[in-house]
Amino acid sequence: MRVTAEMSLYPLQGQPLEKILAFIEAIASEPRLEVVVNQLSTQVRGELGVVMSALTTAIARSFSRGGAQALVLKILKADLPIGEPPLLES
Numbered sequence: 001m002r003v004t005a006e007m008s009l010y011p012l013q014g015q016p017l018e019k020i021l022a023f024i025e026a027i028a029s030e031p032r033l034e035v036v037v038n039q040l041s042t043q044v045r046g047e048l049g050v051v052m053s054a055l056t057t058a059i060a061r062s063f064s065r066g067g068a069q070a071l072v073l074k075i076l077k078a079d080l081p082i083g084e085p086p087l088l089e090s
Contacts, residue, residue: 004044011069013067033045034083
C-alpha cells in the first residue's frame with residue numbers, strides 16, 4: 001500500500017539546522033522513496049513498510065544524538081503527487 005507522509009522535526013536544543021538536515025538526509029538516503037523538502041516540512045511518498053522503516057531509522061538516529069526534539073508527522077493512505085503543485089478547485 002502506497003502512502004504519503006509529511007513531517008517536521010523541531011530540535012529544542014543545540015544546533016537545530018544541523019539536526020534537521022541530518023534527519024532529512026537519513027530519510028532521503030532510502031532510494032525507494034520520493035522525498036520533497038520545502039521551507040515548512042518534508043514530504044515522503046512510497047510503500048508503507050519502506051516509509052515506516054526509513055522514518056524509524058531517521059527518528060532513532062536523530063533522538064539518539066541527544067537534546068529534546070519534537071516530530072510532527074502526518075501519514076495519508078494515498079499516493080499524492082508531492083513533486084507537483086496542488087490543484088485547487090473552488
